[in-house]
Amino acid sequence: MKKAVVLLSGGMDSTTALYIAKSQGYEIYAISFNYGQRHFKELECAKIISEKAGVKEHIIVNTNMDAWGGSALTDSSISVPDSNIHNGKIPITYVPARNMIFLSFAASYAEVIGAQDIFIGVSEVDYSGYVDCRQEFIDAMENAINFGTVCAVEEGKKIKIHAPLVCMTKSDEIKLGIKLGVDYSLTWTCYRGEELACGTCDSCSLRLKAFKEAGEKDPLQYTVI
Numbered sequence: 288m289k290k291a292v293v294l295l296s297g298g299m300d301s302t303t304a305l306y307i308a309k310s311q312g313y314e315i316y317a318i319s320f321n322y323g324q325r326h327f328k329e330l331e332c333a334k335i336i337s338e339k340a341g342v343k344e345h346i347i348v349n350t351n352m353d354a355w356g357g358s359a360l361t362d363s364s365i366s367v368p369d370s371n372i373h374n375g376k377i378p379i380t381y382v383p384a385r386n387m388i389f390l391s392f393a394a395s396y397a398e399v400i401g402a403q404d405i406f407i408g409v410s411e412v413d414y415s416g417y418v419d420c421r422q423e424f425i426d427a428m429e430n431a432i433n434f435g436t437v438c439a440v441e442e443g444k445k446i447k448i449h450a451p452l453v454c455m456t457k458s459d460e461i462k463l464g465i466k467l468g469v470d471y472s473l474t475w476t477c478y479r480g481e482e483l484a485c486g487t488c489d490s491c492s493l494r495l496k497a498f499k500e501a502g503e504k505d506p507l508q509y510t511v512i
Contacts, residue, residue, distance in 0.1 A: 323353025326480030457497030
């Protein structure tokens with residue numbers, strides 16, 4: 288069976304990407320990251336999702352990106368703001384070079400297990416404006432990986448980065464995920480990582496909007512809706 292490394296945060300997008308890879312017949316090797324994020328709760332969700340999806344292996348990599356902060360998600364001195372997704376500016380919840388770091392780890396993992404496919408659940412349609420969620424970035428990272436791995440350079444086994452949601456609206460993503468059997472009640476989206484989702488941060492706002500547009504009920508409980 289062909290193998291795929293799937294970046295799994297425990298959120299809605301990465302879980303949908305996992306189920307897309309599974310539907311395409313891949314044996315799934317999920318990789319999650321404890322990078323010092325305040326919404327640590329998503330890692331518990333990732334464990335449960337991996338078990339339910341029947342992945343071959345799920346590993347959690349510790350990277351202390353909170354050592355230098357620079358984001359409301361990794362620096363406790365910076366508050367997570369309420370949603371303002373239409374202001375056209377990169378929000379303070381952007382974690383510098385996060386997907387670049389994650390994909391580099393995923394490429395190393397893929398080379399070791401003999402996988403030539405990596406799945407990541409980024410989107411450049413309904414998102415907060417993060418520069419590392421664009422197709423241009425995905426293409427550049429794939430190119431760099433294939434210049435910097437022995438499997439690609441010496442063995443001709445190039446690694447492909449799949450971003451199946453990159454041009455998809457979140458509402459269409461939800462419709463597809465439901466067809467594929469995704470249980471969105473197991474996913475976590477909120478940046479604040481408290482007992483209940485806040486309903487007001489960028490991530491919650493995008494999720495709530497998507498479920499409404501998809502004509503589906505969001506199974507998460509929120510403090511504010």
